[in-house]
Amino acid sequence: MKRERAAAVLSRAKGLAAEIRWFLGISLSATLLFPESAAPADVSQGAQIAATCASCHDQTGGGQAIPPIAALDEQAIVKAMLAFRASESPSLVMHAVALSLSDDEVAATARFLADRANAGRQP
Amino acid sequence: MTDWTRRQIGGLAGGALLAVAAPHIVRGQGRAKVVVIGGGIGGATVARYLGDMKSIDVILIEPNSTHVTCFFSNLYLAGLRSLASLTFGLETLAEGHGITIIRDRAVAIDPAGRAVELRGGTRLSYDRLVVAPGIAFKFGEIEGYDEAAAKIMPHAWIAGPQSELLRRQLESMDDGGVFVIAAPPNPFRCPPAPYERASLAAYYFKQFKPKSKILILDAKDKFSGQELFQDAWSRHYPGMIEWLPSQFTGAIKAVDVAARSVVTEGETFRAAVANIIPAQKAGLIGEKAGLTDASGWCPVDPVTFESTLQPGIHVVGDSIIGGDMPKSAFSANSQAKACAFAIAASLTGSPQFPPHLFNSCYTFLAPDDAFTNALTFAPEGGRIKTVKMFISKVGESAEVRRRTAHHAVGWYSAFTADVFGGGS
Ligand SMILES: Cc1cc2nc3c(=O)[nH]c(=O)nc-3n(C[C@H](O)[C@H](O)[C@H](O)COP(=O)(O)OP(=O)(O)OC[C@H]3O[C@@H](n4cnc5c(N)ncnc54)[C@H](O)[C@@H]3O)c2cc1C
Numbered sequence: 001m002k003r004e005r006a007a008a009v010l011s012r013a014k015g016l017a018a019e020i021r022w023f024l025g026i027s028l029s030a031t032l033l034f035p036e037s038a039a040p041a042d043v044s045q046g047a048q049i050a051a052t053c054a055s056c057h058d059q060t061g062g063g064q065a066i067p068p069i070a071a072l073d074e075q076a077i078v079k080a081m082l083a084f085r086a087s088e089s090p091s092l093v094m095h096a097v098a099l100s101l102s103d104d105e106v107a108a109t110a111r112f113l114a115d116r117a118n119a120g121r122q123p
Numbered sequence: 124m125t126d127w128t129r130r131q132i133g134g135l136a137g138g139a140l141l142a143v144a145a146p147h148i149v150r151g152q153g154r155a156k157v158v159v160i161g162g163g164i165g166g167a168t169v170a171r172y173l174g175d176m177k178s179i180d181v182i183l184i185e186p187n188s189t190h191v192t193c194f195f196s197n198l199y200l201a202g203l204r205s206l207a208s209l210t211f212g213l214e215t216l217a218e219g220h221g222i223t224i225i226r227d228r229a230v231a232i233d234p235a236g237r238a239v240e241l242r243g244g245t246r247l248s249y250d251r252l253v254v255a256p257g258i259a260f261k262f263g264e265i266e267g268y269d270e271a272a273a274k275i276m277p278h279a280w281i282a283g284p285q286s287e288l289l290r291r292q293l294e295s296m297d298d299g300g301v302f303v304i305a306a307p308p309n310p311f312r313c314p315p316a317p318y319e320r321a322s323l324a325a326y327y328f329k330q331f332k333p334k335s336k337i338l339i340l341d342a343k344d345k346f347s348g349q350e351l352f353q354d355a356w357s358r359h360y361p362g363m364i365e366w367l368p369s370q371f372t373g374a375i376k377a378v379d380v381a382a383r384s385v386v387t388e389g390e391t392f393r394a395a396v397a398n399i400i401p402a403q404k405a406g407l408i409g410e411k412a413g414l415t416d417a418s419g420w421c422p423v424d425p426v427t428f429e430s431t432l433q434p435g436i437h438v439v440g441d442s443i444i445g446g447d448m449p450k451s452a453f454s455a456n457s458q459a460k461a462c463a464f465a466i467a468a469s470l471t472g473s474p475q476f477p478p479h480l481f482n483s484c485y486t487f488l489a490p491d492d493a494f495t496n497a498l499t500f501a502p503e504g505g506r507i508k509t510v511k512m513f514i515s516k517v518g519e520s521a522e523v524r525r526r527t528a529h530h531a532v533g534w535y536s537a538f539t540a541d542v543f544g545g546g547s
Contacts, residue, residue: 005240028353040173040175040176040177040178041172041176041177041466043176043473043474044474045474045476047460048460048476049476049479051172051460052457052460052481053465054478054537054541055395055453055456055457055481055537055538055541056483056533056534056537056538057534057537057542058537059537059540059541059545060545061480062538063533063536063537064529064532064533064536065529065530065533065534066530066533066537067531083503088513092495092497092515092533093483093495093497093513094514095497095512095513096481096483096497096499096511096512097497098501099499099511100479100481100499100501100510100511101479102406122465
């Protein structure tokens with residue numbers, strides 16, 4: 001029921017977008033209104049802090065030079081963050097980040113990243 | 124403000140449809156709607172993070188079809204990166220993150236009516252507006268330097284055609300010429316970048332035009348990362364780069380484009396190539412919409428990035444003032460995320476947590492010698508205050524610097540995927 005309504009809204013919106021493009025001569029380069037299959041993004045505290053990680057760490061788990069964090073487990077992340085907090089070496093960027101997070105914030109972020117990795121691993 | 128409905132619709136076949144259609148698209152059938160002005164670093168990041176929440180309609184307005192990143196554009200000037208490798212389209216934001224892109228320029232904002240007017244005549248209503256137009260130049264502060272003069276003496280401080288012009292000039296410069304860089308007064312976009320530019324231009328000259336010199340005429344008496352730069356200049360490019368602070372020259376006062384000369388209080392310098400980086404202010408729409416204060420920049424609340432002058436309008440990126448965060452792509456991206464979560468909290472009731480604001484910039488001294496800094500910030504007394512600051516040190520081993528240069532390249536690809544969509 002919900003899916004049908006979303007699909008109807010999507011196709012109507014696409015049709016209207018084409019009308020507007022034709023009418024105004026502006027380029028609405030794509031109007032993809034929220035594919036109903038994809039779940040809304042998490043807005044928990046862990047997710048909000050983890051958004052910061054994405055400024056440097058490749059989210060697909062690849063990445064050159066800066067180690068990927070997408071597949072790490074919760075304990076490994078907490079352990080690494082505590083080590084980064086304790087020392088400027090090996091990364092002064094991670095030292096600064098780790099110092100700015102409380103223990104609770106580190107735990108919430110690690111939980112979020114590990115849950116996301118697990119969800120990604122499920123078939 | 125133009126009345127879009129009256130002006131566009133009368134008598135046209137599509138009119139009746141649009142009169143109904145516009146509110147449908149515009150209001151999103153009860154879903155909250157956020158309009159974002161500017162598809163650069165700050166604007167694209169806000170749009171992406173709001174789009175991913177899937178509960179808000181997001182419309183991004185950007186006149187250009189692609190964005191050329193300023194960061195890494197100094198590598199392009201030195202022949203170390205192609206401009207194509209620094210160029211990003213907005214398609215992934217549209218296709219993968221549910222954002223509607225309108226290729227147009229915002230020309231006016233009606234804060235009371237909560238609407239934006241575009242150059243093409245469209246009027247878009249919004250529940251929240253985000254303004255991220257980057258910088259504009261204070262043309263007129265240097266006599267003789269205006270938009271026309273910039274076509275001969277480029278600023279190359281907004282990447283794209285200006286970068287290509289400066290690169291062409293450096294390539295065609297004779298060996299033994301003087302490359303003059305006029306560095307701007309604070310505050311300006313990317314404080315270490317004029318000096319990174321000098322470093323990488325020197326790297327290029329050292330290989331192809333070793334008799335050439337670089338003269339930096341500064342409007343300031345000190346600059347960001349000064350010790351690290353001056354150490355690198357003496358190690359890599361001895362005798363090639365001369366830095367003249369404002370106290371020695373009285374700073375740049377005028378240019379003579381025809382004579383290719385740059386005039387300070389007491390002297391005239393002939394330049395084979397002149398790169399004039401003028402004083403800066405918030406992107407022009409900020410001023411037009413009453414978002415700027417006497418400084419020329421936009422004051423904001425440090426938690427939500429809502430304008431302190433116009434409720435319902437948020438500003439992120441280089442256009443803002445009011446704290447310690449430098450004007451950098453990293454700062455713009457960090458502010459944009461805090462802003463997106465704050466907007467979602469106010470429109471959809473999602474939880475809001477204290478923002479974590481960061482800046483970390485990689486700066487090249489040579490292709491295999493880079494330094495980095497890392498700063499954390501927190502809101503305090505209505506301003507953004509630095510909490511911690513770390514920076515690379517003079518005397519680090521070549522291996523550490525090589526690794527930092529390698530990290531910079533990794534950062535670039537992850538960062539641009541975060542901003543323009545990719546991963547998730
Ligand atoms: C040489 C150089 C090197 C740099 N190196 C680094 C670096 O290593 N690291 C780093 O973090 N930062 C770096 N920066 C700084 C970084 O590029 C800027 O801080 C960043 O781009 C700011 O983002 P922004 O969103 O505020 O502005 P921009 O990215 O400039 O985006 C503004 C956008 O708004 C659009 N726009 C303007 N007016 C309107 C309007 N009326 N309607 C619609 N759209 C509009 C523009 O077309 C543009 O696309 C560097 C800058 C320079 C010049």
